[in-house]
Amino acid sequence: MKVAVCDYQAGNIRSVEIAVRRLGAELVSDVEHCDLAILPGVGSARSAMEELRRQGLDAVLRERFAQGRAVLGICLGLQLALDWTEEDGGVDGLGILPGRSVRIRDGRVPRMGWAEVEGVAYYFAHSYTAETPCATSWSEGIVAEARSGSFLGVQFHPEKSGAAGARYLDRMLTEVRERFLSRA
Amino acid sequence: MAAGRVVKGVKFQELRDVGDPVELGAAYSDRGADELVFLDVKATLEERDTLVGVVRRVAEQLSIPFTVGGGIRSVADADALLSAGADKISVNSAALAAPSLITDLAAKLGAQAVVVAIDTEGGHVRTRAGTTQTARRTVEWAREAEERGAGEILLTAIDADGTREGYDLEITRAIAEAVSVPVIASGGAGEARHVAAALEVAQAALLASILHENPERLTSLRAELRELGVALRDAA
Numbered sequence: 001m002k003v004a005v006c007d008y009q010a011g012n013i014r015s016v017e018i019a020v021r022r023l024g025a026e027l028v029s030d031v032e033h034c035d036l037a038i039l040p041g042v043g044s045a046r047s048a049m050e051e052l053r054r055q056g057l058d059a060v061l062r063e064r065f066a067q068g069r070a071v072l073g074i075c076l077g078l079q080l081a082l083d084w085t086e087e088d089g090g091v092d093g094l095g096i097l098p099g100r101s102v103r104i105r106d107g108r109v110p111r112m113g114w115a116e117v118e119g120v121a122y123y124f125a126h127s128y129t130a131e132t133p134c135a136t137s138w139s140e141g142i143v144a145e146a147r148s149g150s151f152l153g154v155q156f157h158p159e160k161s162g163a164a165g166a167r168y169l170d171r172m173l174t175e176v177r178e179r180f181l182s183r184a
Numbered sequence: 185m186a187a188g189r190v191v192k193g194v195k196f197q198e199l200r201d202v203g204d205p206v207e208l209g210a211a212y213s214d215r216g217a218d219e220l221v222f223l224d225v226k227a228t229l230e231e232r233d234t235l236v237g238v239v240r241r242v243a244e245q246l247s248i249p250f251t252v253g254g255g256i257r258s259v260a261d262a263d264a265l266l267s268a269g270a271d272k273i274s275v276n277s278a279a280l281a282a283p284s285l286i287t288d289l290a291a292k293l294g295a296q297a298v299v300v301a302i303d304t305e306g307g308h309v310r311t312r313a314g315t316t317q318t319a320r321r322t323v324e325w326a327r328e329a330e331e332r333g334a335g336e337i338l339l340t341a342i343d344a345d346g347t348r349e350g351y352d353l354e355i356t357r358a359i360a361e362a363v364s365v366p367v368i369a370s371g372g373a374g375e376a377r378h379v380a381a382a383l384e385v386a387q388a389a390l391l392a393s394i395l396h397e398n399p400e401r402l403t404s405l406r407a408e409l410r411e412l413g414v415a416l417r418d419a420a
Contacts, residue, residue, distance in 0.1 A: 012266040012297075018244060042266070044294040076294070108387060110296040110335045112366045114218055114417045121417030123218075123249055125271075125296040127335075160249045160271060162213070162419055 001025050001177060004034035006061070006077075008043060008051040016040045016074065019159035023170050032060050036176050041075020041157060045101075045128075046088035048076060058094055065096040068150045070176045073097075078146065078153030079128055087128050097148045099132030104142070115156075117144040120164050122156035130155065150180065185254070186226040188235055192393050194346030196303075196314035199225070202396035205238050210245035211399040216406050216419035219249040221274070221338070221368075221390060223301070225313050227255025228277045236268045243269020251299055251338075259288050266293065274299040274338055277311045280318060280325070283332055290333025295365075300334035302326060304355055305342040314342050322355060323362045330363040337363060338390065340370040346393050348374030351382040360386050376408035383414055 003025040005013050016038055017027055031037045039061065042048075052058045064071055073081045082093045085101035093101070104111055104127060111129075114121040117139045130143040130153070137145040139156070146153045152172065158165035185191065190208050191199040202208075209220055222242065224235060239252050252265050253274025262273040273293070279285050279300055289298045303310045304322040311318050326337050339359050341352030351372045360367040366387035373379055373391045382389040395402055406416055 012269060012271050014243060014267065014269040015246075015250075015271060018269070019247060022247075042294065042297065044291060047292060108364055108366050110365065112296065112336060113388065116417075125249070125335075127295055157249075160247065162247050164417075166247060 001036065001173060001181070002028045002030075002034040003036045003038060003173075004028050004031045005038045005040055006031055006052070006057050008048045008055070008057070012042050013040045015157075016159045019166065019169055020173070023166065023173055025173060031057055032064070035181055036070045036072060036173070037061060037064055039071065039073045039077030039080060040159075041073075041077050041126075043076060044088055045076065045080065045085045045091045045093075049080060049091050049093070052080070052094075061094055062096060065094075065149060065151055068180075070180045071096070071151045072172065073151065073153040074159070075126055075155060075157055078130055078155055081151055081153055082130060082132060085128060096151050097130075097132055097134055097146055097153060099130055099134065099146075101128045101130050103127060104129050111142070114161075115139045117156065120168075122158065122161040122165060122168070124156045125160075126155060185222055185224045185235070185238070188238055190396060191225070192346065192396050194393075195342055196225075196345060206241045206245060208396065208399065209242040209250075212395065212402060213246045213248050215399060215402040216416075217248060217402060218417065218419075219251065219388070220246060221251040222253070223274065224252075224254025228312050229315065230255075236264055239265055239270055240268040253299065253301055253338075258285070259292050262289055262293060266297070272297045272299050272335070274301045276301040276303065277313075279329070280309065280311045280320070283328060286329055286332035286334055290335070295333045295335035298334055299336045299338050299368075300326075300329040301338040301340065302329070302359075303340050303342055304352075307355065310342060323358055326359045326363050330365050334365060336366045336368060336388075338368045338370055339386075340390075341372065344372030345370070347372055348378075348394060350374060350378040351386075351389070353381060353385055356382065357385040376405055376412060379405070380409060380412040380414050
């Protein structure tokens with residue numbers, strides 16, 4: 001499977017690349033024509049969105065979504081898929097996942113560390129959280145996973161979540177293979 | 185780390201070579217470490233950059249969060265480390281010299297990627313790997329770091345460091361109460377009950393000396409912590 005990780009010049013996309021390569025995926029740079037496009041979770045919303053726009057990746061990702069082709073958003077990548085985020089004074093997102101992202105109101109922020117999602121611990125590192133009708137699982141009341149069409153977003157970092165995270169990514173790659181590639 | 189090797193001292197002195205960073209990093213990741221922190225403790229004093237190549241090779245082995253610090257003086261330095269595979273960067277001396285560095289890092293990388301490491305002694309901050317006293321009170325510096333965008337505070341009590349006699353709970357509690365970002369307690373871990381006590385007041389606890397001589401200890405330590413009622417993830 002050909003996987004492209006969007007590089008928006010704000011930090012560590014390498015851990016995502018290492019994780020998917022370990023699972024046997026082939027890394028490519030063509031976000032438009034790959035089998036799975038990953039929007040990773042680093043940086044702050046405004047600079048990330050500006051860089052996506054500068055590279056034209058915002059349009060590419062919207063087009064992929066419109067065509068029903070697989071996109072995975074991780075952490076900030078989930079939040080940027082929403083209509084809008086409160087971060088950095090308010091930033092418009094890609095609008096491929098209905099809803100918005102707001103600052104976490106309870107507990108210590110950023111919310112850093114391992115927390116359970118349906119009985120399995122994953123690593124979280126975030127100050128903002130998704131509010132969306134498309135949530136499919138939660139962690140301590142916070143949206144952990146959301147789905148809309150061919151988009152899957154996770155708030156946690158599967159690439160940083162040890163063996164459990166690798167299993168999650170492996171299941172996701174299998175799903176992409178079965179849902180999106182078998183009919184090709 | 186220093187000169188590409190993992191080293192550990194007592195109260196920041198008498199650094200001993202304890203191993204290869206790539207091997208140790210992989211060993212800790214395999215044995216259930218929740219995160220890995222690498223600090224190039226001589227980078228500032230020797231006025232050079234953290235070892236990007238080492239970071240690259242360590243990151244290749246890991247699937248847990250990886251924080252790297254030592255000698256980071258600019259956003260470009262931090263970018264190079266994140267590109268090499270670090271998830272978070274830790275700043276200390278350079279942030280004390282120019283606190284706006286924290287602001288710039290948080291704006292570019294997001295607060296969750298910015299750890300401010302503070303070395304404290306007698307309620308005051310020390311800088312340059314603990315070699316130099318500053319006039320700053322630790323509580324005030326922690327607050328300023330948070331305001332400027334630090335996502336976590338890594339607090340090392342120099343008097344406890346390497347002693348294995350327990351964390352300095354007093355200063356750790358004071359900092360955890362002063363800020364609303366997570367605090368990582370560092371310095372003094374000798375046995376499970378020390379770690380459990382630190383986790384009562386801080387959100388995370390850093391371990392070094394007791395693991396470096398025997399990475400296997402991490403497995404038994406996690407079991408002992410669970411017996412003490414500390415909630416730890418199942419790392420399998």
